[in-house]
Amino acid sequence: MRYISTKEKKMFLEQRPWISEAFNSLQSIHTLPRSIYHDVETAIAIARKFNKEVLEPIYLSEELKCMQDHNYLAWDFVKKAGEWRFYSLFVPKLFGGQGLNFFALYPFMEEIASVCPGLGHIIFVHYLGIATLFPSMNARIINKVLRDVAKSEKEGTPRLLDLTITEPEAGTDVQEPIIYGKGNINGTATKVKGGYIINARKIFISNGHLSYWHIVNVWEDKKNQRETALQCVIPNGTKGFSFGRCEKKMGNLASTASELIFEDCFVPNEWVSMRVQDPGIKNSKKGPYWYTHTLVDFVTSSSRAGVGAIATGIARSSYERTKKYVTDKIANNDRLINHQWVQILLTEMYKNVNIARLTYLESVYTDMLQGLFKLLSKPPVHITVTYLPRFIFTLLSPLLNLPVVTWFFRKYYYDLYTDTERNNSTGWASTAKITCSELGNRNANIALDITGDDGLRHEYGIEKTFRDIKLLEIYESTNQINAMNICHAMVTNDCNDVIYYK
Amino acid sequence: MNTDTYKDEIIQFQDMAKMFSTKRLLPFVEQNDEYPFSVAEIDYIEDMSSLGFFSINLSHEYGGIGCGSDVIATLCLEIAQVDASIATIILNHASAITILNMAAYDGDATLSEIINAGSKPVAFQLYSHINAMSLPVYDNGIINGIAKTVVCGNIADYAIIPVNNNNSISYCCVKIDDNAVIVSEPIVMLGMHACPVTDLHFNNSKASIIGNAEKGSFYFEAMYARMALCAAAIIAGIMKGSFKQALIYTQQRQQGGRAIIHWPQIQMMLSEMKTAIDYAECCLQYLIPQEKSINTHLHELYTKSIFLTLSEMAISTTSIGVQLLGGNGYTKDYHQEKRLRDARQAKSFFGMHSLKKIDYINQYLKSIE
Numbered sequence: 001m002r003y004i005s006t007k008e009k010k011m012f013l014e015q016r017p018w019i020s021e022a023f024n025s026l027q028s029i030h031t032l033p034r035s036i037y038h039d040v041e042t043a044i045a046i047a048r049k050f051n052k053e054v055l056e057p058i059y060l061s062e063e064l065k066c067m068q069d070h071n072y073l074a075w076d077f078v079k080k081a082g083e084w085r086f087y088s089l090f091v092p093k094l095f096g097g098q099g100l101n102f103f104a105l106y107p108f109m110e111e112i113a114s115v116c117p118g119l120g121h122i123i124f125v126h127y128l129g130i131a132t133l134f135p136s137m138n139a140r141i142i143n144k145v146l147r148d149v150a151k152s153e154k155e156g157t158p159r160l161l162d163l164t165i166t167e168p169e170a171g172t173d174v175q176e177p178i179i180y181g182k183g184n185i186n187g188t189a190t191k192v193k194g195g196y197i198i199n200a201r202k203i204f205i206s207n208g209h210l211s212y213w214h215i216v217n218v219w220e221d222k223k224n225q226r227e228t229a230l231q232c233v234i235p236n237g238t239k240g241f242s243f244g245r246c247e248k249k250m251g252n253l254a255s256t257a258s259e260l261i262f263e264d265c266f267v268p269n270e271w272v273s274m275r276v277q278d279p280g281i282k283n284s285k286k287g288p289y290w291y292t293h294t295l296v297d298f299v300t301s302s303s304r305a306g307v308g309a310i311a312t313g314i315a316r317s318s319y320e321r322t323k324k325y326v327t328d329k330i331a332n333n334d335r336l337i338n339h340q341w342v343q344i345l346l347t348e349m350y351k352n353v354n355i356a357r358l359t360y361l362e363s364v365y366t367d368m369l370q371g372l373f374k375l376l377s378k379p380p381v382h383i384t385v386t387y388l389p390r391f392i393f394t395l396l397s398p399l400l401n402l403p404v405v406t407w408f409f410r411k412y413y414y415d416l417y418t419d420t421e422r423n424n425s426t427g428w429a430s431t432a433k434i435t436c437s438e439l440g441n442r443n444a445n446i447a448l449d450i451t452g453d454d455g456l457r458h459e460y461g462i463e464k465t466f467r468d469i470k471l472l473e474i475y476e477s478t479n480q481i482n483a484m485n486i487c488h489a490m491v492t493n494d495c496n497d498v499i500y501y502k
Numbered sequence: 503m504n505t506d507t508y509k510d511e512i513i514q515f516q517d518m519a520k521m522f523s524t525k526r527l528l529p530f531v532e533q534n535d536e537y538p539f540s541v542a543e544i545d546y547i548e549d550m551s552s553l554g555f556f557s558i559n560l561s562h563e564y565g566g567i568g569c570g571s572d573v574i575a576t577l578c579l580e581i582a583q584v585d586a587s588i589a590t591i592i593l594n595h596a597s598a599i600t601i602l603n604m605a606a607y608d609g610d611a612t613l614s615e616i617i618n619a620g621s622k623p624v625a626f627q628l629y630s631h632i633n634a635m636s637l638p639v640y641d642n643g644i645i646n647g648i649a650k651t652v653v654c655g656n657i658a659d660y661a662i663i664p665v666n667n668n669n670s671i672s673y674c675c676v677k678i679d680d681n682a683v684i685v686s687e688p689i690v691m692l693g694m695h696a697c698p699v700t701d702l703h704f705n706n707s708k709a710s711i712i713g714n715a716e717k718g719s720f721y722f723e724a725m726y727a728r729m730a731l732c733a734a735a736i737i738a739g740i741m742k743g744s745f746k747q748a749l750i751y752t753q754q755r756q757q758g759g760r761a762i763i764h765w766p767q768i769q770m771m772l773s774e775m776k777t778a779i780d781y782a783e784c785c786l787q788y789l790i791p792q793e794k795s796i797n798t799h800l801h802e803l804y805t806k807s808i809f810l811t812l813s814e815m816a817i818s819t820t821s822i823g824v825q826l827l828g829g830n831g832y833t834k835d836y837h838q839e840k841r842l843r844d845a846r847q848a849k850s851f852f853g854m855h856s857l858k859k860i861d862y863i864n865q866y867l868k869s870i871e
Contacts, residue, residue: 452854
């Protein structure tokens with residue numbers, strides 16, 4: 001090159017922001033397989049068809065049922081989404097699913113959330129459960145659970161997954177690895193012959209009452225939270241496990257927030273998906289805390305990008321419903337859409353939707369290249385899992401029970417994984433979560449500013465977006481905690497001896 | 503009435519409102535917020551009536567107390583800290599009475615016909631701007647059409663609503679128990695659930711124009727100018743309630759091994775709430791005693807300005823109030839999410855926020871011409 005030598009180029013590219021930090025979408029152009037694009041198209045089209053045929057006719061009436069009875073559970077919708085095979089749509093064929101790429105899950109979520117995030121959460125949270133189980137890399141359990149999901153869905157009685165972690169006295173304390181060890185946790189696993197006894201009271205478990213497979217996160221030693229994390233899978237009907245109350249919430253009413261109670265609940269060893277005190281992890285070079293931190297970041301990197309997609313969907317529904325309203329509404333003897341102030345505000349809403357989408361997509365690109373989906377994005381793996389017929393994977397399925405498969409996945413996703421990859425992935429996810437939820441909130445407010453008294457009425461679906469979006473600033477850790485995560489992962493990661501949460 | 507007596511009266515109302523809120527409202531806030539959002543079954547209205555809350559700005563001539571919006575604002579500020587819905591019932595009624603008062607000043611006799619104007623709420627469209635409504639059509643003592651989003655439509659005997667009267671806007675009075683008026687089921691609204699809202703359907707219903715038939719827009723503007731102070735007080739009350747709850751929670755909630763109030767990030771958020779509330783209180787403390795100078799353009803502009811500003815601030819303040827409680831703030835257990843919804847709904851008092859902003863600057867421009 002005329003102006004710069006190869007050595008200089010390398011030197012300058014080592015300055016912040018790194019290419020791997022700030023240009024993941026650009027890198028993806030030449031890295032990601034073309035079929036992902038087709039999967040995205042397919043997912044969007046399916047979601048739009050579902051919205052038109054299923055969601056739009058029922059979402060307001062379902063919400064009213066939830067207002068009348070906060071214990072109402074939307075089982076009909078659970079079954080309907082199962083008929084559309086949504087619970088296995090994005091599960092890799094390797095595990096008995098239909099194999100649409102994970103990338104496509106995010107635009108799919110945006111579409112569904114653009115009509116009703118509350119009902120949508122029934123599908124989304126199921127994938128949150130999957131995204132919690134996947135980082136355990138326990139191929140045997142993943143295979144067993146996900147093949148059951150596909151089978152039960154086919155039989156018309158879908159068995160969903162959830163993520164069980166939050167406790168009454170511990171929100172941030174159990175969700176943020178940086179703060180691990182300082183808080184007051186209560187969910188414990190005590191080793192007994194043949195397994196563990198779980199004692200825990202978990203709250204705010206999305207879909208808890210609607211799920212069958214609960215991916216439960218507890219600790220073996222309350223005083224050593226950093227190094228004793230344990231993840232296990234507890235199905236409904238297990239002795240010692242029971243359902244508690246459903247929370248009365250502001251929005252997202254169709255997706256229940258449940259209390260799950262585990263009292264001397266025995267979990268056999270075969271259902272422990274990950275234990276960082278296992279010798280393979282405990283004696284590894286990186287150690288149990290690094291594994292725990294990375295596991296949490298794998299989950300949140302994929303789920304917070306999802307929050308971004310859902311928030312974008314809500315921002316869109318605010319925009320689309322307002323646009324429809326102003327097109328028909330007469331004010332001051334003229335259609336509202338002819339007023340300049342309306343045009344300006346509507347344009348801001350449209351702009352916010354686009355900024356939100358760009359942000360969450362950048363986070364997904366980062367996950368594809370550096371996060372939980374990186375192995376599936378490698379062309380040889382991608383081609384194999386995409387184009388081989390499903391029966392071949394069924395035949396190969398018993399091989400996933402071999403410990404060597406779990407060993408391989410953990411080697412790839414943990415031992416060979418770098419801090420930089422983890423930081424980029426988690427940092428972008430938090431960025432997407434904060435940005436999209438704030439923009440969604442902004443749009444919900446503008447919508448109510450434009451639509452006035454009509455917008456306050458439930459029947460227009462506009463006030464609903466205001467109630468729904470607020471949750472997205474809170475769950476998956478509050479936006480404030482996410483800001484601390486960005487600080488840790490991307491802002492101060494090149495500074496020495498920084499202390500957090502002082 | 504001399505100044506001291508008047509001050510005493512305000513303090514009396516303030517004490518009464520505090521007692522009413524704490525004893526009568528607080529234990530039932532969650533219950534009153536529940537579907538199907540109708541206050542009709544409960545006997546608040548009777549209590550409020552016996553305490554004189556519906557006769558504050560009704561003149562002595564019609565059996566009222568004859569006070570101004572300063573007293574109503576003081577009352578609303580106290581009550582809204584516990585449940586803004588109930589304060590909204592008072593504001594809605596006072597807005598209707600303000601219009602009736604102006605009509606009476608123009609020689610109209612409707613007020614003398616509404617025998618229970620001081621003891622039962624009068625229905626009114628508090629969330630609507632007169633220039634952005636689809637109006638029922640009035641013709642020779644009869645109206646047809648729909649009055650949407652009428653506050654207290656299901657518990658009032660009378661409604662004061664604007665109508666299209668030969669292409670000009672007039673206010674008219676409708677007796678709701680007339681067979682030709684159909685009252686809808688309570689409308690599901692974003693907030694203020696204990697303050698019921700209904701639609702009124704008119705089918706050749708009897709109605710009488712009140713005041714000057716040409717002055718509908720004038721009445722609305724003048725009413726808005728007087729009542730903006732009370733609306734601002736409700737909003738300030740919501741903010742104060744949200745802050746009080748956030749303060750208690752952050753002192754009790756432990757994360758990271760200490761009460762979260764000791765986290766500097768939390769302190770910044772609390773500070774943001776408190777400075778907004780201090781600003782609101784400073785404004786109200788300045789404006790409430792000035793109410794008697796209501797005729798000045800400046801006072802009108804100030805009250806509208808404070809209402810517009812506080813209604814923006816209240817949403818961010820109550821949103822922080824939810825945020826500080828995390829997941830608990832999003833549940834109905836702590837009333838924080840209710841305050842956020844109520845604050846958002848209060849922003850739509852007297853119609854679309856953007857339209858009110860445009861009106862505000864136009865009024866300012868007129869005042870300097």
